[in-house]
Amino acid sequence: MKCFHACKQEDKMNIRQINDELAITDFLAGQGFQPARKNGLDWWYVSPIRAPERTPSFKVNIRLNRWYDHGTGEGGKVFDLAMRLHRTASIREIIQLLASYSFSSPSTAFHSVRAQESFGHSKSPARETDSPTTIRVLEAKPLEAGSPLAAYLQHRGISIETANSYCHEVSFSIGERQYEAVGFANRSGGYELRNSWFKGSSSPKDITFIDKGTDTICLLEGFMDFLSLLELRPHLSHTSSFLVLNSLSQLGKSLEVLAQHKKVLLFLDQDQPGRRATERLLRSEPNSRDVSSFYRSHKDVNAYLMARKGRAKQLRLGLGHR
Numbered sequence: 001m002k003c004f005h006a007c008k009q010e011d012k013m014n015i016r017q018i019n020d021e022l023a024i025t026d027f028l029a030g031q032g033f034q035p036a037r038k039n040g041l042d043w044w045y046v047s048p049i050r051a052p053e054r055t056p057s058f059k060v061n062i063r064l065n066r067w068y069d070h071g072t073g074e075g076g077k078v079f080d081l082a083m084r085l086h087r088t089a090s091i092r093e094i095i096q097l098l099a100s101y102s103f104s105s106p107s108t109a110f111h112s113v114r115a116q117e118s119f120g121h122s123k124s125p126a127r128e129t130d131s132p133t134t135i136r137v138l139e140a141k142p143l144e145a146g147s148p149l150a151a152y153l154q155h156r157g158i159s160i161e162t163a164n165s166y167c168h169e170v171s172f173s174i175g176e177r178q179y180e181a182v183g184f185a186n187r188s189g190g191y192e193l194r195n196s197w198f199k200g201s202s203s204p205k206d207i208t209f210i211d212k213g214t215d216t217i218c219l220l221e222g223f224m225d226f227l228s229l230l231e232l233r234p235h236l237s238h239t240s241s242f243l244v245l246n247s248l249s250q251l252g253k254s255l256e257v258l259a260q261h262k263k264v265l266l267f268l269d270q271d272q273p274g275r276r277a278t279e280r281l282l283r284s285e286p287n288s289r290d291v292s293s294f295y296r297s298h299k300d301v302n303a304y305l306m307a308r309k310g311r312a313k314q315l316r317l318g319l320g321h322r
Contacts, residue, residue: 032190067081100198156224157308179198182194186206192223208223214241218243219265221269222245226242229267
């Protein structure tokens with residue numbers, strides 16, 4: 001019992017330190033989100049926590065280090081935002097994710113703007129520079145069977161054989177620290193990065209189009225769902241092209257690609273933003289079809305795959321005891 005209370009107290013102290021020392025703008029940059037515009041102390045983003053929008057309505061005040069989403073009426077500190085972005089992660093996992101950033105003072109961007117104003121440049125956009133939380137890709141190489149990253153993929157229900165055709169083992173740094181993750185490249189040269197505790201993106205953030213030269217295209221939110229779909233429906237790799245958004249905020253970039261195909265199969269998430277995006281596409285794209293019914297009781301394709309493989313394992317164990 002003493003350990004439980006001590007751990008909870010330690011978590012509170014860590015969260016307080018994170019909120020005090022990590023700039024929200026740096027965290028968003030590390031997750032692959034850049035401001036659409038900067039208006040003095042207010043930096044405006046296309047909302048990273050809900051369906052795509054035309055007019056950026058997600059504001060970060062760099063002096064207060066607080067965010068506010070005008071579309072949902074939500075707001076808060078950096079830890080609150082991380083919890084909204086990674087809804088399935090535990091508090092401990094969020095702390096571990098945010099602790100991987102080399103903390104810079106939230107006032108850094110604020111002082112940069114004030115310095116520009118002092119020299120008469122208040123109307124000029126803030127100069128983009130690498131922050132201590134910028135993700136730098138150092139090396140990309142083939143995934144190795146038996147490695148910790150292969151074990152992570154296996155835990156997610158994905159074989160190394162399926163992943164090898166589309167993913168790499170990526171070494172990257174945040175500040176002075178170096179890490180490894182499964183990397184999935186987008187069309188602009190950036191990477192989606194995942195391991196057992198980290199979820200982030202290197203710049204630039206973009207969609208991934210896997211062109212098989214077919215009339216049919218499958219649309220998915222993330223690359224784990226894409227790989228899961230190949231595990232569940234391997235024939236699709238021969239009969240369909242694929243477009244992975246890498247974030248619902250990138251949906252607008254996909255429309256031109258989708259319009260080039262006669263049939264668009266929608267495999268989006270079953271949460272509220274995913275359902276809204278599906279309904280929007282069904283209205284605007286006459287060639288689209290929602291095919292998510294088989295995982296309707298799960299959040300996404302990967303969650304369905306993991307549950308299915310978990311049930312299969314239980315059955316095997318049950319049979320082994322007879």
